[in-house]
Amino acid sequence: MRxxxxxxxVLLLSVLxxxxxxxxxxxxxxxxxxxxxxxxxxxxxxxxxxxxxxLYFLVRVLAGIVRSPAGMRNWWRHRKQMLARGRLLRGLxxxxxxxxxxxxxxxxxxxxxxxxxLLHYLGAAWAAHRTGxxxxxxxxxxxxxxxAPESRLAVGLLQAQLYVEDGQFxxxxxxxxxLQEKWPRQPRVLELLSYTCERLGxxxxxxxxxxxxxxxxGQLPAGRxxxxxxxxxxGVLGNAAREGSAKLRQTWAALPRAIxxxxxxxxxxxxxxxxxxPSHSETEKLIRSELKKRWDPHWVQRYSxxxxxxxxxxxxxxxxxxxxxxxxxxxxMAAGKLALRSQLxxxxxxxxxxxxxxxxxxxxxxxxxxxxxxxxxxxxxRYHFRRGLEMASGMAPLAELSALEQPRAEPEQPxxxxxxxx
Numbered sequence: 061m062r063x064x065x066x067x068x069x070v071l072l073l074s075v076l077x078x079x080x081x082x083x084x085x086x087x088x089x090x091x092x093x094x095x096x097x098x099x100x101x102x103x104x105x106x107x108x109x110x111x112x113x114x115l116y117f118l119v120r121v122l123a124g125i126v127r128s129p130a131g132m133r134n135w136w137r138h139r140k141q142m143l144a145r146g147r148l149l150r151g152l153x154x155x156x157x158x159x160x161x162x163x164x165x166x167x168x169x170x171x172x173x174x175x176x177x178l179l180h181y182l183g184a185a186w187a188a189h190r191t192g193x194x195x196x197x198x199x200x201x202x203x204x205x206x207x208a209p210e211s212r213l214a215v216g217l218l219q220a221q222l223y224v225e226d227g228q229f230x231x232x233x234x235x236x237x238x239l240q241e242k243w244p245r246q247p248r249v250l251e252l253l254s255y256t257c258e259r260l261g262x263x264x265x266x267x268x269x270x271x272x273x274x275x276x277x278g279q280l281p282a283g284r285x286x287x288x289x290x291x292x293x294x295g296v297l298g299n300a301a302r303e304g305s306a307k308l309r310q311t312w313a314a315l316p317r318a319i320x321x322x323x324x325x326x327x328x329x330x331x332x333x334x335x336x337x338p339s340h341s342e343t344e345k346l347i348r349s350e351l352k353k354r355w356d357p358h359w360v361q362r363y364s365x366x367x368x369x370x371x372x373x374x375x376x377x378x379x380x381x382x383x384x385x386x387x388x389x390x391x392x393m394a395a396g397k398l399a400l401r402s403q404l405x406x407x408x409x410x411x412x413x414x415x416x417x418x419x420x421x422x423x424x425x426x427x428x429x430x431x432x433x434x435x436x437x438x439x440x441x442r443y444h445f446r447r448g449l450e451m452a453s454g455m456a457p458l459a460e461l462s463a464l465e466q467p468r469a470e471p472e473q474p475x476x477x478x479x480x481x482x
Contacts, residue, residue, distance in 0.1 A: 144174035151183055163187040168200075178208040182218060189222045197222065213243055220252050229259045240269070245276045254288055263295025270316075289318070293325035297332055305337035326350070330362055338367040344374070351381075357390040364394030371401040389420035396427060405431055416444070422451035 151166030167184035171177050181204035188197040201222075205215045216239045223232035236253040243249055250273050257266035270289060273280070293315055300311035312320070312329050319325055326346070333343040347363045350356065360381075368374060375398040378391060385391050396411035412420075412428040425448030432441035 144170040144180075148174065148176070148180055148183070151180070151187075155183055155187055160187040160190040164191070164196075178204050178211055178215075181207060182215070185218065185222070189226070194226065213239065213246065213249075217248055217252070220256075224252065224256065229256050232256050233260055233262065237265075244272060247276050247279055250276060251280065258288065258291055261295060263292050263299060266292040267296055286322075289316075290322050290324055293319040293322065294328040297325070297328050301332040301336055305333060305340065308332055308336060309342070327358070327362075334362060334365045338365060339369065341368075344368070348377075355385065357388065360388065360390040360394055364390075364397045367401070371398050374398050375402055375404075387418055389415050389418040389424070392418065393420045393424045393427070396424070400427065400431060405435060409435065416447075422448040424448075425451065 147166045147170050151163045154160075154163035154166060164184050164187035167180045167187065171180040171184075174180055181200045185197045185200035185204065188194075188200060201215060201219050205212060208215075216235055220232045220235045220239070223229070223235065232252070233256040236249060236256060239246070239249045240253055250269060253269060254266060254273060257263070257269075266288065270292060273285060273288065296311055296315070297308065300308045308329070315325075320329075330343055330346055333340060337343070344363070344366055347359055347366070350359045351363070363374070363378070366374060375395065378395045378398055381391055382388075382395060392411050392415035396408045396415060399405075399408035399411055409428065409431050412424055412431065415424045416428060425444040429441045429443075429445035429448065432438075432444065
């Protein structure tokens with residue numbers, strides 16, 4: 061509509077100009093090389109306009125002729141780009157359909173003409189990975205990195221993800237460490253790195269990235285971060301325990317408070333201390349503190365593993381607890397063990413007999429067998445040793461025990477009376 065309006069205006073102006081020039085009496089006289097040309101002003105102006113238009117169109121034609129090779133090249137390049145785009149779309153479709161061999165071929169066939177070679181190489185790498193072609197996969201990933209250096213994070217993440225899926229955790233770990241140095245707050249890098257640390261047992265490295273995980277990996281499930289903190293805490297304590305109790309205590313003191321308060325981490329620390337230095341007073345304090353919070357047979361069992369210089373002091377504590385928990389088999393076994401360490405053989409036997417009668421584990425039978433052997437009762441000793449083996453192996457009690465192997469029945473005495481004989 062606008063063009064039509066402009067054409068009408070031009071025609072109107074042309075008519076007005078023609079009428080005006082027609083009424084003008086002037087003329088144009090041109091004399092050149094002995095030749096004289098005289099014409100009206102209106103005709104002269106018309107000839108000049110026609111000459112200008114002819115020159116303009118001539119220049120346009122010549123410019124088109126000069127530019128035609130470049131134009132053909134641009135057209136051909138554009139056509140190849142369209143073909144590459146079509147192959148990319150077909151490759152992605154085949155990839156989604158699970159036809160990985162065809163997808164890989166479609167992705168790389170016209171990649172040199174594509175405007176987005178990164179997508180071609182990443183898709184081809186994924187397809188090659190699915191077919192188990194690790195060498196081709198790594199080559200495509202290297203080409204993707206060279207084709208788009210600004211997308212190094214995306215290429216590295218896909219590379220690490222494919223390594224993890226392939227079980228190449230060491231290679232994934234190395235790749236992710238490089239990425240984490242350059243992008244220390246990237247959530248996906250932190251998530252994958254924490255996973256590889258967990259699989260490889262790299263607990264010290266996992267402990268290093270935990271603060272960044274808390275701040276930046278907001279997409280982790282609620283319990284996942286707690287599980288990682290727990291695993292890291294238990295792992296670094298296990299590593300420290302191999303270097304001795306001093307290193308173990310130093311590592312424990314350096315752990316964040318939130319990790320130390322986790323029950324499983326605390327239990328791992330106490331177990332490691334009992335294995336490396338069972339006589340340390342700090343371990344006893346921790347166990348008593350936990351038992352004061354809540355009564356737990358597992359912590360009672362840990363208390364019985366302490367080896368202080370004065371075991372009678374611990375025995376007094378356990379006997380005080382027995383007044384509140386007289387039927388606790390773990391507590392009775394702990395009292396028996398501490399009595400034996402104090403060389404109170406009779407008292408230890410009484411506690412262990414009471415423990416096994418209340419379903420104490422196989423360890424109580426072994427201890428009781430030992431003390432019975434010491435006290436000259438081999439038949440009873442063999443019986444309890446055999447019962448301990450049965451319980452430890454999960455076997456049912458053997459029916460072919462001879463009468464000599466059975467413990468002789470004795471009148472039941474109050475525990476306090478039997479302790480007095482110890």
